[in-house]
Amino acid sequence: MDTIYLDNNATTQVDPEVVDAMLPYFTEQFGNPSSLHQYGNQVGQALKTARQQVQSLLGAEHDSEILFTSCGTESDSTAILSALKAQPNRREIITSVVEHPAVLALCEYLEKEGYTVHYLEVDGQGRLDLDAYRKLLSDQVAIVSVMWANNETGTLFPVVEMAEMAWEAGVMFHTDAVQAVGKIPMDLKSTKIDMLSLSGHKLHAPKGIGVLYLRRGTRFRPLLRGGHQERGRRAGTENSASIVALGKAAEMAEANLEHENTVVKRLRDKLEAGILEKVNYAFATGDVNNRLPNTSDIAFEYIEGESILLLLNKEGIAASSGSACTSGSLEPSHVMRAMGLPYTAAHGTVRFSLSRYTTEEEIDRVIAVVPGIIEQLRNLSPYWKQGAPVQDAFDPAYA
Amino acid sequence: MWNYSEKVQEHFFNPRNAGELEEANGVGDVGSLSCGDALRLMLKVDEKTDTILDARFQTFGCGSAIASSSALTEIIKGKTLDEALQVSNQEIADFLDGLPPEKMHCSVMGREALQAAIANYRGEEWHDDHEEGALVCKCFAIDEVMIEDTIRANNLSSVEEVTNYTKAGGGCSACHEGIEDILARVMAERGEVFSAGAANPVAPAKNAASVAADAEAALTQIEMPTPAPEAAVPPAGEGPKLTNLQRIRKIEEVIERARPALQRDRGDIELIDVDGRRVYVKLTGACSGCQMASMTLTGIQQQMMEELKEFVQLVPVSKAPAGMGA
Ligand SMILES: Cc1ncc(COP(=O)(O)O)c(C=O)c1O
Ligand code: FES
DSSP states (O other), X not given: OOOXXXXXXXXXXXXXXXXXXXXXXXXXXXXXXXXXSHHHHHHHHHHHHHHHHHHHHHTOSOGGGEEEESOHHHHHHHHHXXXXXXOTTOOEEEXXXXXXXXHHHHHHHHHHTTOEEEEEOBOTTSOBOHHHHHHHOSTTEEEEEOOSBOTTTOBBOOHHHHHHHHHHTTOEEEEEXXXXXTTBOOOGGGSOOOEEEEEGGGTTSOSSOEEEEEOTTOOOOOSSOSSOGGGGTSOSOOOHHHHHHHHHHHHHHHHHHHHIIIIIHHHHHHHHHHHXXXXXXXXXXXXXXSBOTTEEEEEETTSOHHHHHHHHHHTTEEOBOXXXXXXXXXXXXXXXXXXXXXXXXXXXXXXXXXXXXOOHHHHHHHHHHHHHHHHHHHHHOTTEETTEEOGGGOOOSOO | OOXXXXXXXXXXXXXXXBSOOTXXXXXXXXXXXXXXXXXXXXXXXXXXXXXXXXXEEEEESOHHHHHHHHHHHHHHTTOBHHHHHTOOHHHHHHHTTOOOGGGHHHHHHHHHHHHHHHHHHHTOOOOXXXXXXXXXXXXXXXXXXXXXXXXXXXXXXXXXXXXXXXXXXXSSSTTHHHHHHHHHHHHHHTTOOXXXXXXXTTSOOXXXXXXXXXXXXXXXXXXXXXXXXXXXXXXXXXXXXXXXXXXXXHHHHHHHHHHHHHHXXXXXEEEEEEETTEEEEEEEETTTTSHHHHHXXXXXXXXXXXXXXXXXXXXXXXXXXXXXXX
16 A cells, blocks of 8 residues: 655655765765865865755855754754853743744743743634734843744744844844745745744755754854854764755755645645545634645544544554644643643644645545544544534543 | 554454443443543443443543553453452553553553443442553653652652652653652642752752762662662551551562563562562563563552552662663
8 A cells, every 4th residue: 555644744755866965975975074185175065055055945145144953953952042142131032832842842941940931822723912922022032932834733923023023122033944944935134033943854855954044143152062163153073965965955945835835735725625524523723824835734523633643544644643642741732732722622633744745646545534534433432422422421430 | 653562453443342332231431531531431230140241432532542441341341340340450451462651541541440330330439539640750650640649758859769769760861850840849849949969958058079979879779779768658548557467468469460471471570578668579581671671560569559558669679770771
């Protein structure tokens, strides 16, 4: 059976062209780019090209604004910790309740270290309240860190506008754009965004390579000190093969942007409409009119997400879920809780995330398979009887 | 994704005895929509012999919740109610060739549904002091509630002490921050401030060298847990108090019962000593030192607590803790 991979927000397959581009850097092009001899020189040139490819995808003004890191998480940490160290008198951070753990867990740690963190709330569609945000901006705030696109729902935050507001208040602005880069167009030079994180493995490059965009003139303190790599802003011999791969992937992503926002988006819409037409007590989560073109997160009421994933997996369909049981915690995803999803649905969310490899046939097959799986599980559920919920019939001895 | 055994997958994909049981005369509902799993167990009991003639279930929950429900119905069919009540959650997990530590609560839910259904058949009220916390230490499968209770009962104030009492934190160290958070919370209840690195909050401030020495000592303690500093007082349990001899006999019984299963896997367990609430055992053979060891111990410990109606801590001796590389 052919497998259908609809979990591209978790990670993507490395494009074969990207693999071809990186392979020589494991063999003949093994030089250290810092070396003066020809071995190093050639690799140094390749890194420069990669930097320009990423610069172009982001619409950055200078290629020196692109710093290669080891992952999105490192970029997020570097950005936030740098802002704190460079501005020791500012002890506050503004972020949102729905950030990725790469930002949230760091902020929780910083709270323990004595910093004040303001977590912007979201409404039922996962949207921010910009008035509340404006009121928090002050000369006490070292950095705003807000994601561009949410990894679970795909909801987009108005980061360009928010960066503008931060700039007016004299506050540094960082965005975790790990999910957004390559899926929506961006032109950083025309914005007030100071720092931006991206991660290679979300755009068909390998895992373990990331970028921090650092606007020229932004105050900065390195996370890793040592050699002069990346102009001393991120020490450690460059991961040249992966950097070359990310450059290639960035070039391909830029060429693919239109496809992503036409073909991929249409397939996503077809998938969502197709499922919701056949399955009752189900709905799409997040800000559905303002989200990534590839993401559809559907909440199925009265059943649990992990069971759905296991049955999908048996059909060769790979997706993911914000349910508690898939993460090892006892709580459903913080994103679903933050949006106040009804508890009948919070455990039954399934995220389908497409890519440029997704085909019409695959989407048709998923639409054909999902309703049966949902019905099968609902028939097992004590909250369901003959096609309708029977919530009151269940009288637990404890809750 | 979870590493489910073949058996768990089999019972999830092809659940036995799923659906309503029209002529049920004992029904047990446990769990809720909001907590993410819920199970209704329906029994048809022969009123003359108290034998379970049929059992069916309806479950809202994850793969292992559905598989545990299915396993439970298979295990109890044909048993008398008294026999069925002997079924432990470990037995449900064993029937499925084990559950991941994070998923053991699914088997606990099965056992509770069974108690609830039998109580319902007998016309009794069933109350559960069900309390379950997030898993804090994955190496030893120890949850938040267990750590909290132990800190409270013994006035603990450092991660090292928590490791000595519960084993939590004695493996890969990933949970130390989590344990510190719990310490900070519980110590705040008793008006103390948790400070990382200080073994005793009222002790004068230590210099860096002695803190390092403490850490060193803590590491050595992992190898061979030293007995608790003061004799631990078991919480006042309901029911008649056991004499020391009765207690040790019961402990021996539980260990004897556990041995055949371990021996099947070419392992064994031996009672070394009992000191207050700490029961020292020696695990040998295939089951020592692996991830399974902690699960085995948790299961045995739970049975012991059920038998003794008091909190006991099973402490493995002379072996490297599970989860640590060789
Ligand atoms: C929004 C967001 N930020 C950060 C990350 C972490 O990126 P990486 O895995 O490269 O550290 C992810 C990946 O899951 C993400 O979705
Ligand atoms: S998780 Fe607690 S020691 Fe490994």
